Amino acid sequence: MAAGAHAVTEPTARAAALSGPQKALRKLGLLRPIDLALHLPLRYEDQTRITPLAQAQPGQTLQLEGTVRSAEVRSGGRRQLQVLLDDGSGCCTLLFFHFSGAQHKALAPGTRIRARGELRHGLFGPTLLHPQWQRAEGELPRSLTPVYPASAGLPQAYLRRAIASALERADLSETVPPQAWADCPGLAGGGLRAALLGLHQPPPEVALASLEDRSHPAWQRLKAEELLAQQLAQWQARQLRAARCAPEMAPLAGGLHAQLLARLPFALTAAQRRVGAEIDADLQRRTPMHRLLQGDVGSGKTVVAALAAARAIDAGWQCALMAPTEILAEQHFGKLIDWLQPLLQVQGRHIAWLTGSQNKGQRTQALAGIHDGRAALVVGTHAVIGEQVQFARLGLALIDEQHRFGVAQRLALRSAREGVEPHLLMMSATPIPRTLAMSHYADLDISSLDELPPGRSPILTKLLSASRRDELLSRLRAQLAQGRQAYWVCPLIEDSEALDLRNAQSTALELAAALEGCAGPTGAPVQVGLLHARLPLAEKKEVMARFCAGQIGVLVSTTVVEVGVDVPNATLMVIEHAERFGLSQLHQLRGRVGRGQAASVCVLLYEPGENGRLGEAARARLRAMLETADGFEIARRDLEIRGPGEFLGARQSGAPMLRFADLEHDAHLLDWARAWAPRLLAEQPQAAQRHIERWLGAKSDFLKA
Template sequence: MTDAPREPSKSLPKPLSGPQKALRKLGLERAIDLALHLPLRYEDETRLQRLSEVRAGEVAQIEGVVTHCEVKISGHRQLLVTLDDGTDTCLLRFFTFYPSSQKALAVGQRIRARGEIKDGFNGLTMMHPAFHPAGGELAVALTPVYPTVAGLPQAYLRRAVQGGLSRAELSDTVPLNNLYEIWLQPTWNLREALLFLHNPTPDVALVTLQDHSHPAWQRLKAEELLAQQLSQLQAKRARARLRAPVLALGALHEGLLAALPFQLTPAQRRVSSEIAHDLARPVPMHRLLQGDVGSGKTVVAALAAAICIDAGWQCALMAPTEILATQHFAKLVSWLEPLGIKTAWLTGSQKARERREMLALIASGEAGLVIGTHAVIQDKVVFKNLALAIIDEQHRFGVAQRLALRSKLTAPTVHDEPVEGAAASTSSARTVEVEPHLLMMTATPIPRTLAMSYYADLDVSTIDELPPGRTPIITKVVNEARRDEVIARICAQLEAGRQIYWVCPLIEESEALDLSNATETHAQLSAALPGVMVGLLHSRMAVAEKKAVMSLFTAGQMGLLVSTTVIEVGVDVPNASLMVIEHAERFGLSQLHQLRGRVGRGAAASACVLLYSTGDAPRLSETARARLKAMAESNDGFEIARRDLEIRGPGEFLGARQSGAAMLRFADLALDGALLAWARRLAPLMLDQHPALAEKHVLRWLGGKAEFLKA
């Protein structure tokens, strides 16, 4: 009996080595990814310096003979090596070394060492210099030092980058005639720019490499910005080809306007009109509504929801915290329920029975409006005919969450011709799936350069005035040493019938950070203010406890609320007139502005006290000083946003949009406005006249990351 023929063995892919895994962790998978992985800095190994000519503080490469080598144990085990280059000697000191190091640095060996020169008690010294045997040719270019991760040595990374450079397809994708619009010397094509930046000649001025002002850097920054603009414009044009329900103004919108207990400001009327115009078109709205803290974005959202519901469709509003969602729910229900609108409520803390009831209302379409937290995007939530999604504080949601919401928002099909609502005739020969309208809201105003770059695919509406009756907030920066004075101010406010917030950065004591915490501060203030109800609010409390505390404070029964940043958004108590923020130097600028916006909501004069501490340091850091100074000088959220961009860059405004992979690695929006303007002008021309080049350009620079720009 013969054996059955064996199937040919299938070769399994070889497991990745440690450095290969590290490359993948850095996102360096394509040849072009490696080519675009540019150095953080450079080392000059193109020349040798004599010890008699070096100066303390400079980085130098020296060559000499080892005249002494010993391991010394005096407090710390260290390897001490004396190197003589014929003009002077230098002590090389190593606290981490191996037996192989001792062998390579044995007496009589001739080596090259590179490091920072220090003028020590025993003469010239280098701490942990890089070294290797002398001999061989000197480098002909500056040696690049790349961003890396654990398990990825510089030598391996340099070889990988050089390999990527040799394999990458680097033909120009920008038409040459368009380069002349901005370059004085359009001689640097992409290949030349990359080759130079990976291997710059020693005669280049290092400062032009460090500040990215060299023409090679300018070429890369311009191309990167162009890729971003092309991607955003592609997304905008793609949405313009999609269909959306046509939601026309109706009686419900007018009824809500008439029922409101206040008049809209001119800015609110203007942005409401912009949104209504978008909703009446058969293409999906993709609009960002920005307005300062307390500018009245919620009522604008309610008016948009009324238009949607009146047309026979559903609207969903998602907020990042339960406190903010609760605030929206209370306001919208008070405005819309008297007009006959049923509202469903979804949060993660709901009991199972209540959740089932809400899901049934949503699935049947009985609930015209759905308000909630992340629970709105859970798999079990099924809408009957969702046509408008509103995301509040959109930067607080991650990319994955925003994309999940968009993928969930699949409304029924509509006819190929524009329709007025969900109940149109089905006589059309062809129907198409629709994409619901999307309105994103933020109380963190977007600086102009960010709006032109990361939000270029959005239409932006701005509420640029506050409702009447809002009092200006006085902001004081106070040293922690004056804490007793602040408590005395609190007593005066309480006697006047006012309420106070006291915000702390931590919930409980931390060994890592010596910061005052909410629980300890609550105990101290309770003892200092006998007879006053002092509440405590933080994220680890049960939902029922949070609601009970907030109810007491909102009703005016609680005089002082000690809280963590859970009150950053969504808390509206007009009687609160004083905000104290402890360890204010630890907070971000936009977060400080949001917290300050919890007061000044009534007619009483309001104040915000920024308590700061320098700890063991003699003074605050420059960044902390700049933040506190900006807060003291301005109440304008747009000015605060501009300064925050200057101080910290765009990350604070973008939230998780970048998903850990910076969409702009090289360009600086604060410095490269001219390049950004050039990219904005060129993007539509390229898409219209050179679509293949445009597609190639986006793929080269963004690969699969372009979706994060569209989220």
């Protein structure tokens, strides 16, 4: 381990007696000297110069030095401490509404102090409101004073001392060869230590704007180092996986794969055929497949997964498909039963269903089939990775909506048995933007279904103020009279004291009243159904079955219908409080309609804010929904609005997100890191490992800041 990673681990008794600031450092994850060295300022204060009051301008942030002439507590209206400071060129009032007796005593007349704040002109003339102040002792600082991200119980003065000490003790030796930096112009010279000192202790003449927008060469150096560490870790993961063993699944002429292709009631798209060939090639290698299949809503990921499962079964292996919700798992199960079960029955095998809601008898039967290999394919929720589940020969793991699962859950499904690790195919209906694919997903091979099957109708998206609800109800009645169905999605299940939002329960009652007397083409009255996460599972299944069968005309729901619901007759999607939903969620919900040949509409109902306007982020999300239905473009804009954190879900559990680099603005640094990571691993593996440890962290403690 690098010297900078060493730290003393305190005994439990002593750790329990840590001071407040030490506990706060722990809470912020500042455990090692290098952690503190990489804890960079939010902003800076210029305490390097004194501005004479006579030369100051209103609104200017400045530092005065002078003598206290008076310090009085006044109680007229609001209790306040008024301090008159004379700097020789004029007098300024320092005004404190929150103060202690000790502070009043310390500001006694005759005391010479330095005070810093924004100059205002008030009732008492030139004024500093709640300025920072200290006794005028010693020389002025020679560099700007950093202001760090902190927490309760962690004073800036303590944090500054801790970081200054860490900068002296941390191992900041170079881990990247000079020729690599020569390929990346515009970075701070002098190495990592010089870059960090330039950011923690910048000279007063530095262009503050370049520090604040992170365009300064020292910032560029840190971003490049961070991106390189991430790429090194991703390449290292690839190398470790390449050393493991997976089953080789050679194609079988006339096998289940060929039979399934012949049985499908539709032709594959060119994108499905291309992606299928990529997966087939992976399955024939002894290296575990680690592939992400991404595709827009309705692009046909399930049939690609079914064909991959058929390849595995042909080669004598079992396959498992895990989905995050029972609704989504059941949708997959229904399709796979239709496509594969008749073919598997001929072989005396079947598709098993495994969820936490099964009774003991059903579960015992499913577990037995999985254990003895009669269950060729297992579909279910996280129950698939339960302790009692013992596969006979698991060769392929399929994970849908992979970002909803934690790292440990995914690892449990693909864990090696008898030295053989299953191939892994993850699926996502939220396309990964290019920069995220190059950075956080660089250890994955990515296949994209960028083509929708023919026959899908385009979806018209409309933005409607909630004040026009009556017009929308008229449109809904017309759709229902034609025999069509509709979704009505609400952000909450029931009334909330904290949030003034429409909820699913009250909306279902209101719609039922508003649609009383409304009949479908057969003359039967229109039914309104309610679906949300708190309903008992049996009731959820019943509601969904009735909606799929056309017995329910309007399904009022929360976002449980976001994925996995496929009802071609549903042609209207209404989203209440659309301004409250994320862009990816809005796009997923929109994808529940437009699944048949009839024209479909998605209505985004929004509530203007108190000033009659929406927030900037909400406007950006709704604008994107109106301007494009392309899931890849939606993903790109979502990344711009939200940043990468929510895209990644639990993928990066245990590893930090990028703290410094910005994938949108630092693409050139990412390209450089991607080019140099494999070279550095191959040519200087020890230096590469030190670089990874420095940036991605060890679990040692640093308690003596």
